[in-house]
Every structure is written in structure tokens, then in C-alpha cells.
Amino acid sequence: MSTEPSSSGGHGHNLLLVLLLVTGVQAMATLSVLSLATLAPAVSAHFGVGAHFVGYQVSIIYISAAAISLIAGTLVRRWGAVATSQYALLLCIAGVLGLSTGNLLIVVAGSLLIGAGYGLTNPAASHLLFRFAPAAHRNLLFSIKQTAVPLGGVLAGLMLPALTALAGWRVALLAGSGLSAALFLILHLYRRHFDSDREPGRPLRKNLHYAMRLLAQRRDLIRLSIMAFCFSATQLSLMSFAVSMLVQDLATSLVIAGTVVSLMQGFGAFGRIFWGTIADRFTSGIPVLIIIGILSIASSLVMVFIDRTWPFAAVIALLCVFGACAIGWNGVFLAEVARVSRPEEVGSMTGMVLFFTFSGVVVGPTFFATVYGIIGSYPMAYGIMALFPIIGTLSLRGLGSTSPRH
Template sequence: MNASLGPLVITLAIQALVSMASFTLPVLAPEAARSIGSSASLVGLYVALIYLAAMISSLLSGRWIPRLGAIRVSQICLLSAAAGLAFAAIGTLPTMAISAVLLGAGYGPVTPASSHILARTTPANRMGFMFSLKQTGVPLGGVLAGALVPSLVNGFGWQGAVLVVGLACVVMAGIAQTTRADLDSDRRPDFRATNNPFQPLALIFAHPSIRNLALCSFVFGAMQLCLTTYLVTYLTHSYGLALVTAGLVLSLAQGGGMVGRLLWGWVGDRWLAPRRLLPLLAMAMALSSLATAAFTPSWPLAIVVLVSIFFGATAIGWNGIYLAEVARLAPAGSAGQYTGGTLFFTYFGVVAGPPTFALLTESSGSLALGYGVFGALLLVIGLMLARIAMRPVAPN
């Protein structure tokens, strides 16, 4: 492996395993709920707890990465995810709550840690694609959970399946140890962070370019979760698709997101600077959301599928190019701190977006209003980013 490929492989693998761990309980929620004697609908609260914990841990990760090293932090994340799954296997509501918090604590710092590593090891002209490729680990984790966890449940029961995924996280932490000497060579054991846990937010607000991106990522993250959370329900209730067909459309949208992450990274490296590409992605997201709001049973299914795939390519595909731009703008050696701070806003959008969407739809009785309002908001965000992109580039 060359100097940039090795770090990419290890960060991608870590990202995929932690992502798979976070998707495991939602995948087997019906089995777990039946065993515990609770409603499977509580999985929504479980996921919200994961992202609330991720908001906090991503913010704090900037204090840990310089001192411990990004690989060590990643190992702790994997072990935290494994511990979260072990608590889930106990099978009570209190331990499920502990499980979600531990999974979120492990999920939050993984991206800042990997950004710290890739910012050091990736040539500037390949950062967009490499960051985007690494970020495919998130949907890849979802694919792995969907493909493997049901079979593990059949073979070992739901609790056994949870423990197997947890064991995989432990094994990955051991594998990561083989790279620590090289990738954590920049750690500073004597690093002392301030007592203010909100320091990363102060750093971001002192850097206008990163501040603007962070605030926009709140809406991007909200839109991403609203697409994946409500699309199947919208297509079945408003467009009239069968559940299986609507699920297939969502899968195609997720696939579009994976392809989009790679495509936008490639475009950002070769054709269009990320600061100019992100406004276009925001406006494309907006148009996709507005088109989705306009779906009626008279629309041909092929058009609905194409819009959904493009919606996924933009609303799911923006992350890598965004993180590459944050890492580029951050002062040398501080990509992890700035990424952790910006992800606080991203995860906040993930937590706040679906409930806001639900309130909009409850008030009107139509999911179309939610997609329409979010689409209009993203159009404004895209125009704002386009105006910012026209300004001269400020030096770091």
C-alpha cells in the first residue's frame, strides 16, 4: 500500500464497522422488541439517543485526538460501540438506553479522527475523492447490517447477532493497532485542552468560512435523514406504491448516495473546487426535494425512481466533499478539531430534522409539505453558499 492508500483503507474499515454497529439494532428491532416486550417504534428514540451522544462526543473529540492520536481514538470508538452492543444484548429498556449512548459516544469521534489522518496523508489534489471514498463507509455499514444481521439472527438469535457484530468491532480495534505507530506519530501526549468543552465551537465561529459550512450542514444533515426516514411512507401513502417497491426505490436512492459521494469527490478534485461545488449540490438537493413534493399518482414510476436516485446522490452524497473542504480550510494539524466541531451541527440537524418534518406534515396531513419546505430552505442555503463562493479565497 502506498502512503495514502493504507490510511484510507484503515479509516474506511473503521468507519464501516462503527456504522454497522449503529445500524444493527434498527435492523433487528422487531425481534428485539418482541423479546423485551416493547414497541418496535421505540427504535426512533434509540436512534435519536445515538445521534445526541454523537453530537457531544464529536465536539469533545478535538480534545482527545491531539493527545491520544487519531488511531487510538478510533480504537476507543470501536470498543465503545462493542460495549454498546453488549449492553443491548442484556435486553432491557434501561440497558438499551445505555447501549444507544455508548454507540453514539463511539460514532461521533470516528469522522474527526479519520479526517485528521487523511488530512495528513492525502495529497491536496486528491482530498475530495479520498474523503468521499472514506465516507462511503457510513452507507456501507448500513448495507452490511442489512445484508448480514438478519442471517446472524437466524443463526444465533438477536442477542447472539448483536454480540457477533460487537466482536467484529473488537477485532477491528486490534487490527488498527498495527497502524498506530505510523498514523499516530504526530500525537502530543503533553497536549492540554482548555477546560471549556465548547472550544471547538468557538474555533469554528472565529473562522467564517468553516462557520458558514457548519451552519449549512445542519440543514444538509436534516434533509438526509428526512429523505431516508420518510421516503418509503411517502411513496406508499401519497404515490400509491406497494411497500416492497417503495423499499426498492429507497435502496436505489441509497445506492445513488454511495455513487454520489464518489462522483462529487472526483469532480471536486478535477473540475470544480468544493467551495463552488457545494452550492450546486445544495440547489440540486433543493430541486430534488421540491420535485419529490410534487409526486402524484399520474407521474410515471421511471421518473419517480430517477428523481429519488438523484435525490439520494445529492442529499446523501454531499458528506465527503464537505469534510474535505473543512479539512482544507482548517489550520494545519487541526482538521480533527474543526471536523468535530462542524459535526456537532450536522448531527444536530440529524436529530432535529425528522421531528421538524413530522410537525410540518402533521399540521397539513401531507408529507409533501415537509419536502416542499425543506426544498425551499435548501434553495436559500444554496444561493447563500453560491454568493460566498464568489468571494476571494482567504488564506488559512
């Protein structure tokens, strides 16, 4: 099968199918990543730690994701994008099963497995979408796929606390793994069809060194990587600690907090489609990413003033605006990476820049948890996190004129 994108009728059918499959994989991987964070107020008592310690568990996940992303693009070319997605789901299933044991050492190992699975998802999805997505709609299509991240968060917020209340947190985690297993079986039906372009003999080490040298020579990709590091630190801090902030600082119940955060994630999904649609009107996604950064800075700073005197509707509104921005940038970013990369390098370059994205996720929740441990206030910690979108937005200055490579 050709690696060139096409908008023909047959490819149009393939595009819809690919979009559904990669979106499903991303949603299930995100559900796995956020499982423990969503249940932190309930699970922390079992481990005898504060709920904010989940930030360190999230960081462990993304250390693993960052490491695997360095070779993910090459693995996609060797195994095929669908097979790689299946392996990603298997790793996530095994990891969540590890979390359900309640054994601290196994939880650490399970978190590493979840991270390895998560790190494989985006290069595989970018490889498939680039083959079938028309260039004129690429920002929107990448953004639709990236709605899977907040939708996975919505699923976590609605399903996991409710199942925990009914049957306990272990059962809730196992239910999420069951959904991933079902999608694994569905993917197997399409593996031969979509993996016809794989290259089983593609060397790992040689391609890793080549991709690293290529990235080092590309100023535009380096600055996009800095932005992604900062924006992802903000995003995961918002997603990981919002439930704990609502429960501990605003005295809401776990179920209500989970519902509010699901709404916030829903606005993040809407934001991804909205920003992707706007970005397709430009020749570059950079102006849209700058707007997102400015709005994220403002939202972070306003978070400082949240307390129990606020109308709850105002708290929800702020979280929804913050979510639409801090969770809404990824699709435009990935489409921009694809836009400035050569067609045969999309998977590899996606993997390389995601190394920095995942590194930001490692730093962000750890930094947030450390700040919270010092000042004891979630709203104040969110205000301090404004440093990240400030730096990320500044890194984009002057990139808007970058011309497309294909």
C-alpha cells in the first residue's frame, strides 16, 4: 500500500476506519494512564500516602513513555502501525492489572508498562493518519484523533468512581482493562490490511541515531519540542490533580468531582476539534498554539483565587475553559510536526518530539506534587504552574512563517 496520503473514495473509507481505530486506542491508553489518578482520593488510604503522591506515579508512567518514544517510530515501520497499537494495548492491560494488586512494587512495574504502551500510540496513529488524511484537513483530523485523550479522561471520571462506589477500586480498574482487551481483538481484524507497508528488517539502532541527528538540525522541531514539554506539563498537572483539588480544597464528593473533571475533559475534546478547525484556515498551526498558550497562562493565574466562597458554577466554568486550552493543543501540534516533516519521517519525528512531550509530563506532575507538598494548596500550585505555558508560548515566537515540507 502506498505511503502517500490520498483522498480517493477507497481511501476515504479507510480514513474513517483508521480514525475510529486510532481514536479508540488512544482513549483506552489514556484511561489506563489516568486510572490511579482518578481514584487517588480512594486509593491513597490503601497505600497510606496523600492523594497528591499520585503525581509521582504519573511521572513514572511518562518516564517509560519518553524512553519508548525514541524508538517508537522505527517499531511502527518494523511491526506495522496496527500491530504496534495492539502491543500498546497489551502493555496497558498488563500495567493496569499490576495496579489492581495494590502492591507498591508491582504498581511501579505496572506504571512502567502503561507508559511503554502509551508511548507507542501516537507514532502509530500519526503514521496511519498521514497515509490517508488530505493535507487540507490534517489539523482537524489529527485533532479529532487527539480528542481521545480527554474522552479517555471523561470515561475515567464517569466510570471509575462510580464502579469504585459499587464494587471497589480493584473492580473498577479491571473493568477498564476489559475494554482495552475488546479493542485489541477488533484491531486484529484489520492488522493485515493496514500493516501491508511494514518493513520487518528495518534496523533499530541506525534509525534512532539518524532521527536524533535530523532533529538536532531542525530548529523548528526543536522549538516545537520545547513548547510540547511545557504544554504537556501543564496539561497533565491539570488532569492529574483536579479531582484531588475539588475533594480536598472544595470539599466535594469523589463522584461529583469525577463528574466535574469529566466535563472539563469534554471541553478539552471540544477544544481539540475547535482549535484544529481554526488551524486548518492557516498555513501553519503556530498562531493557534500561541493563542492556546496565552489562554492557558490566564487560566492558571485565575486558579489561584479559587476557594470555598466561589459559586460552584464558577469553579466548573473556569475548569472547562482551562481544559479547552490546556487539553486542546495536541492535535494541532502533531499536525504541525507532520507538516514540517518529510512523509517517510513522520513516524520517527513524531516519536522524537514526543520524547520531549513525555518528559514534560514527567516534570509537570512531579513539580506540582512538590510545590503542593511545600505550600499545601492546589489552587496556588496551579498558579505557579503558569510558568510552563509562559515558556512554551515564548518558544513559538517567529515560527509562523515556517513553510510546509510537503
